[in-house]
Amino acid sequence: MNHEVLRKLPSIDTLLRTDLLTKLIGEHGKTVVIGAARAELDKIRRQILQTGAMSNQGLVLHVDDISQNIANQIRVRLRPTLQPIINATGVIIHTNLGRALLSRRAKIAMHEAASAYSNLEYDLEAGRRGSRYIHAESLLCQLTGAESAVVVNNNAAALVLCLSTLAKGHEVLISRSQLVEIGGGFRIPEIMHQSGAKLVEVGSTNRTYLHDYETHLNPSISTLILRVHHSNFKIIGFTHEPGIAELAALGKKHGIIVMDDLGSGTLLDTTPFGLAHEPTIQESIHAGVDIVTASGDKLLGGPQAGLIMGQKAIIAKLRKHPLIRAFRVDKITLAALQATLLAYLENKAITEVPVWQMIALDIETINLRARYWQKQCSQIGLHAEVVDAYSTVGGGSLPGQQLPTKALAIETNSPDTFTKNLRLNTPPVIACIENNCVMLDPRTVLAEQDDDLLRAVRKIEHPY
Numbered sequence: 001m002n003h004e005v006l007r008k009l010p011s012i013d014t015l016l017r018t019d020l021l022t023k024l025i026g027e028h029g030k031t032v033v034i035g036a037a038r039a040e041l042d043k044i045r046r047q048i049l050q051t052g053a054m055s056n057q058g059l060v061l062h063v064d065d066i067s068q069n070i071a072n073q074i075r076v077r078l079r080p081t082l083q084p085i086i087n088a089t090g091v092i093i094h095t096n097l098g099r100a101l102l103s104r105r106a107k108i109a110m111h112e113a114a115s116a117y118s119n120l121e122y123d124l125e126a127g128r129r130g131s132r133y134i135h136a137e138s139l140l141c142q143l144t145g146a147e148s149a150v151v152v153n154n155n156a157a158a159l160v161l162c163l164s165t166l167a168k169g170h171e172v173l174i175s176r177s178q179l180v181e182i183g184g185g186f187r188i189p190e191i192m193h194q195s196g197a198k199l200v201e202v203g204s205t206n207r208t209y210l211h212d213y214e215t216h217l218n219p220s221i222s223t224l225i226l227r228v229h230h231s232n233f234k235i236i237g238f239t240h241e242p243g244i245a246e247l248a249a250l251g252k253k254h255g256i257i258v259m260d261d262l263g264s265g266t267l268l269d270t271t272p273f274g275l276a277h278e279p280t281i282q283e284s285i286h287a288g289v290d291i292v293t294a295s296g297d298k299l300l301g302g303p304q305a306g307l308i309m310g311q312k313a314i315i316a317k318l319r320k321h322p323l324i325r326a327f328r329v330d331k332i333t334l335a336a337l338q339a340t341l342l343a344y345l346e347n348k349a350i351t352e353v354p355v356w357q358m359i360a361l362d363i364e365t366i367n368l369r370a371r372y373w374q375k376q377c378s379q380i381g382l383h384a385e386v387v388d389a390y391s392t393v394g395g396g397s398l399p400g401q402q403l404p405t406k407a408l409a410i411e412t413n414s415p416d417t418f419t420k421n422l423r424l425n426t427p428p429v430i431a432c433i434e435n436n437c438v439m440l441d442p443r444t445v446l447a448e449q450d451d452d453l454l455r456a457v458r459k460i461e462h463p464y
Ligand SMILES: *Cc1c(COP(=O)(O)O)cnc(C)c1O
Pocket: 154, 155, 156, 157, 182, 228, 229, 230, 231, 232, 261, 262, 263, 264, 294, 295, 296, 305, 306, 395, 396
């Protein structure tokens, strides 16, 4: 019985001759259309074989219906999977949502780097090959006080490069309180292993003292003390870790490199915004650390990158390691990074860099926008209130720290369905659920996204 039904299926050629698919072949070429047609026919065949002949009435077997499905399928296939979304979570640096948004200046620089040839690796004065690594170097040195700097793909790459270059076959001392997982299964002990360094754990989970490092130091086989910033978790209570200056002094005394993985890598002080103090890159450099690593797209508010800053001789070694080629940054990233760093140098980061603009937003501005959303919602009969809530910085920085905000709390019978519908909107809207309400935090929603956001909410309430 099933085979009879299968025989009734139109052939690929019949389908390709329909007006709709002929038109699509004209637009996109044969490969895309045939691919989608094959997939659709395979799907129908599978349905026929699975459901059995008796229940085949519900199947789409008409030529026009099938070609319409194929056309839909083509539309899906030609749509980029990476798309802009509206972040209403209030998490400013959301790793799943692409971390830092870039400044206008950085976006223009990226556009320019993409549109014209550049002196990426060309020394204009000498008229010969130059190095891509000089472009961000002087800016980073001016901003942090470091002697030298180099930029790679991300902070994870920075760690692997530093450990592979400086500690392969040697011992690296690290406090037991810092053997962390950074995210996505990226763990310090495993990186250490990958880099060929031998991990030496010192101290305990909650308390590590300077003398713990000293006890395990063996200058003939130890080359490095690594400090990893507690960027995404907090140890509270009966705790101790030596300060970075103490570690730097210990390293100097014994001729051991001290490396500080800061992760979030801020250049600005977080305390004026009511947040806890996040260690800055400058502080570590001034404390005498030999090498500091940080992410470009966390609190720095730039593109994805791994910034390595420190002693000239060490940076020179890193630049000669074969891995640097595998970890290298492209011109678009360098352009965005330069532009971002320039904003800091001109003392304009708070007004120009979106991460800092969002951190610095005053509560009354947020309140006004939440009230505007509320008004729009009540016009369509949706019950929503403006409530006190908290935004977070996120992105592996300032764990447990919150920024007071005003959010719109939408009351609905099924918050799960509501947030799901928001996610399936074009553009998708990501929201949180709290106390059974759908929460929309204006802090992370761009002003130009207001209309799209409200349209999404309206569509859920009144689908037709
Ligand atoms: C985020 C983070 C990393 C990883 O940085 P990426 O730029 O995401 O590779 C490494 N170390 C610490 C302490 C971090 O917070």
